[in-house]
Amino acid sequence: MRTLAKRLKAFDTRTRTSGAVDDVALFGTIDTLRSHLSMLMGQGGFQALLARALVLASAEIPWLNAVRVGADGDLEGLAVAQTTSDANLSEGEVLLLAQLLSLLVAFIGIALTLRVINQIWPQLAFSAADFDTTASHEEAN
């Protein structure tokens, strides 16, 4: 799932035009997912899913413990984490994204997760083969 997350992040970063260095820009790929998934499952639903992904990712990357998921599903505290530690933000985003995608796969399956991703990033032609066969949130740990 990390490979997939890396590809998504790389593509999303390239296409992002804004140069602002705020929390949203720092974890832009997740924010892109947020706006789409919030429509599907509501802000509350997305917030709950991302919070769970953050718990799982924090076990591997401790500095993510300083990050919180806001009520509307945005990530808070990224800028602080960046200045107060030697955090590798890119690695953190990839892992959090991988956990989020793994959770989606666990709940709604590869087919529907793939469909969601292809609808958000139609330029990227992903297929089921891009998902690891052992796709689960544990795998990202």
Place this chain on the structure above:
Amino acid sequence: MAKAAQPTAQMRRPPKVTINKLPTGVPGLDDILGGGIPEFSFNLIGGSPGCGKTTLVHQIAFANGTVDRPVLYFTVLGEPSIKMLRYQQQFSFYDESKVGDALRFINLSEAALQNDLNLVLKEIVTQVNAANPCVVVIDSFRSLARRATGEAGEMEVQAFIHHVSQFLVSAEVTTFLVGEYVHDEIRDNPLFTMVDSILWLSQVTERNSVVRKLQVFKLRGQASVPGLHTIRISDEGLQAFSRTIGLESAKVRPERRSRLSTGIPDLDKMLGGGILEGDSALVAGPSGTGKSVLATQFIGEGLRRGEPGVMAIFEERPDGYIQRADSFGLKLKAAQAAGTLEILYLRPLDLSVDETMLAILDAIKRVGAKRVVIDSLVGFEMALAPSFRADFRESLYRMIGALTGAGITILSTVEVEDNFTSLQFSHYAVSFLTDDIIRLRYVEIDGQLRKTIVVIKMRGGNHSKDIREYVIGDDGVVVIEPRRTDYSQLSTGLPDRTGPRRAQDDESPPEPKAGE
């Protein structure tokens, strides 16, 4: 004066508006609804939890959504969307390629949580204007309305329903509101007055059996089939079984009907040439008298004459049937392979008559059956869910009426207990729905328990009044004796000798059992 301007008495009336109907995607439901859901209607799907409301509306959504005219599925504070998608994709109707394009899920929970129905309405209007959907679903609508408390709240909800309805109809949208309601609300809740149709789903529990039912409570603009219809949820989703299934295709019996041989020549003679085509015949008798053998011979004779058949069996397994038939020289397996015979083995314990009837009707269509055997009515009743057993006679009436109306000749068997004091036809008092009754029974004669056969009733003509003795041998049921005049009260099972005892050898070896 120009000719065209002259008023004519036979002026044609302009055509009425045509109301198109949307398919529900639920097998059997469109027929119940009179063709489908009226286009641009405002509908309510209600009932208690677990009845299948969400599954039903998903089937409707997948059946109608296209990329150009998608279905917008608004979820509101009910089942979380992610769980809904997780479970619904287990059904075969779920087409993942439609999700996101032809079927779009939009969560309105945040707007609803702000306790501002205007905000919800605004969001619906925005989304509908942007997507131009053909169908809108609001699930659960009850969650939206529940927040209304007091008179002011009720007015707000009514105004909201009015505005949503007005907007969606004007937007050429067919709407489905889904909600958990209880039956008593139908009278008092103004929503039920405002909607164009109410599809009510329920679960009936009796003893250990649960049966789901659907009722079209209300449907503006077209006639639907009244009453409670059985629904079943399987891997394919919901399937509905109309309580009038088969009746709509009932034909009038032809005036001249041929007679169908039973495969037992002497019984044919007793029946005046055979069973009349399109009749419902009942073979009643106690256990071991050869009811199933006789029924198998009836089917076997039909196959021999090129008349396909269906056997609905509820007690014995098909293998046993086929094996026994083989011993009589009736090659049922070959007929099955040739597609001229279907043996339906139906014995789950929560069947409805409508499901059974559909299974039989489908088999009849598949093989083009002329003859149908139901073996037995007792087993049939046992296979039904307890809630259907109370209406067994009524259900049987509908089923037999539908089948014989279609020109099918039915032979049913029923087990009755010989009590040696009276001649009982059946426990069910079903003789009113059978045209012909053949009674088998045990009779004690000369120190043996022998079997007799008598034709009790033939609605379509004369029949023999003789009580004849028969045996079950290698050829099946064979009537062996002319009527006996040396006994009276044979019908009681314990006759009195009135004539001289005939000399006869002891039976050796014993009468072989069928199939041995």
